[in-house]
Amino acid sequence: MTTRRLGIGFIGTGNISSAYLRAITGHEAMAGFPVLDIKGLADMRPEASQARAAEFGLKAMGIDEMLGSSDIQLVVNLTIPRAHVEVGLKALAAGKHVYSEKPLGITYAEGRKLLDAANKAGLRIGSAPDTFLGGSHQQARAVVDSGALGQLVGGTGFFQCPGHEAWHPDPAFYYDIGGGPVLDMGPYYITDLVNLLGPVARVSAMASRLRNQRTVLSEPKKGQVIDVVVDTHATASLGFANGAIVQVAFSFDVPAHKHVPLELYGTEASLIVPDPNFFGGDVELRKRGKGEDWVKVPVTQPYADGNYRSLGVADMASGILDNRPHRANGDLALHVLEVMEAIAAASAQGRTIDIKTPVARPEPLATSLKDGRI
Ligand SMILES: NC(=O)c1ccc[n+]([C@@H]2O[C@H](COP(=O)([O-])OP(=O)(O)OC[C@H]3O[C@@H](n4cnc5c(N)ncnc54)[C@H](O)[C@@H]3O)[C@@H](O)[C@H]2O)c1
Structure with missing residues (x-):
């Protein structure tokens, strides 16, 4: 058992949330990502978060309750594209790091706004896809x-x-x-x-x-x-x-x-x-x-033998805990x-x-794997 864990919460518990939750909690042959400590699930439709929470034995909570929780350091934003930046900005304002489903925003201007807000607050942005990992x-x-x-x-x-x-x-x-x-x-x-x-x-x-x-x-x-x-x-x-x-x-x-x-x-x-x-x-x-x-x-x-959606979140959480850059990042x-x-x-x-936004190729994943896994 690892003691190295980051508290996370999900906002948006629709279709894709089940792939994230299955990968994190180690369904099927996957080992799971113990670095991710899921503290709660939220959705603007409480019935959606309650159903998903019941399915995975997790806690459903309101969005404001999640944003107010000191146990949660990172919010995984699985809402629809039009809501990504609005929800992300709210989470940043509450002091949370944000990992968003793709696309980062629906325009470059709003994506820029999210990154600027994170930089100002000293918080991190991560974004799907993480399949390149x-x-x-x-x-x-x-x-x-x-x-x-x-x-x-x-x-x-x-x-x-x-x-x-x-x-x-x-x-x-x-x-x-x-x-x-x-x-x-x-x-x-x-x-x-x-x-x-x-x-x-x-x-x-x-x-x-x-x-x-x-x-x-x-x-x-x-x-x-x-x-x-x-x-x-x-x-x-x-x-x-x-x-x-x-x-x-x-x-x-x-x-x-x-x-x-x-x-x-x-x-x-x-x-x-x-x-x-x-x-x-x-x-x-x-x-x-x-x-x-x-x-x-x-x-x-590693990570070629299953649906590891959330690998990018796990790399981000490890990066936060180890004070190193994460790969599926906002830039x-x-x-x-x-x-x-x-x-x-x-x-x-x-x-x-x-194209003007500079970007560095993320480091190969192998450079920060401990015991061959995140
Ligand atoms: N479905 C897939 O196979 C798939 C795969 C990869 C990525 N994605 C991405 O994941 C994201 C979600 O897709 P999905 O298929 O799960 O969509 P979905 O419509 O099934 O689920 C979205 C959920 O977000 C909630 N939501 C919407 N706006 C909200 C807001 N402002 N605040 C709180 N909750 C809000 C909705 O109530 C809904 O439960 C999209 O960005 C999509 O591109 C989806």
Whole structure:
């Protein structure tokens, strides 16, 4: 048993909260994250937090009670995108560190506001996604850092699906301001690309909205018509500061496709990086030259064998307790948000947009693991 623990509380106990709670409390084969001491769950719908609390044997509480609790040092904000910054600012004002689901905010300006407020208060911001900390993505990072790819040329990234109204119980937010495939799925891909390649320097893009309304296909809101106020199909070229150019596509309008999620190209080899929406998956390398073939890179890094959503929170809590930087941090999330906003702006304005927020690649996870785990 560890005594090194940070008190945390959750605000927002909808769909994704169960993945966090399962990973932290060690369901299935996962070891759990004992550094995270869950003191309570809150939601603007008390029935949602009460139900989740009962499911996991935890305590439901009001939002104000949570913010007033001296046992809680960090708030995990799992509300919908439009509420991320408002809820985050409240938690900062109450003296809590904040780890938010993605995107950090729905505009760069509000993300900046959150970071400025945290810096002023001497508190930390963390943000999903944390899948780039998964074993397979850290393995891919080790391949890139080894120089095996040679000079980095570029790559591709594809997230394309028919739309989340097929499965999400309450999908309207995906088509509202702050929704759309870029803000929803872009964080996984762009964060992983920054982890692998470093900062983005410039963006060009085109985006479209084919339908102004969509019909919910999933229960319990099946048949309800949703207004669509965001683009639902976007393609972009991301120019990285290291010279690599990566083409990406994010879409809620594609019935099916066969592109792999992420590929990187270097002058000496190409690398397949698994789906950045997950922690594990196959990493494959093919060296340049006749007779070479794709080979699987053995994944020896931890956290590749399960759904470890909350790994970024655990790394942040450990960072706070050990007084070291955490990886899924606000600067990284703000850089990614600026890139995503630039995709919309580049499309609307028909020009290439420069990215200004500086960002450092987070340290490989292995450098701060104790006993091989957080
Ligand atoms: N569902 C997924 O598979 C998934 C995966 C990864 C990330 N996410 C992200 O997680 C976040 C939440 O998604 P979800 O699918 O759990 O949504 P959801 O709608 O199922 O749950 C959101 C919860 O937040 C609560 N809430 C909303 N505004 C609030 C406020 N101002 N104060 C307090 N509570 C508030 C709602 O009552 C609801 O219970 C989103 O940012 C989403 O992008 C979702």
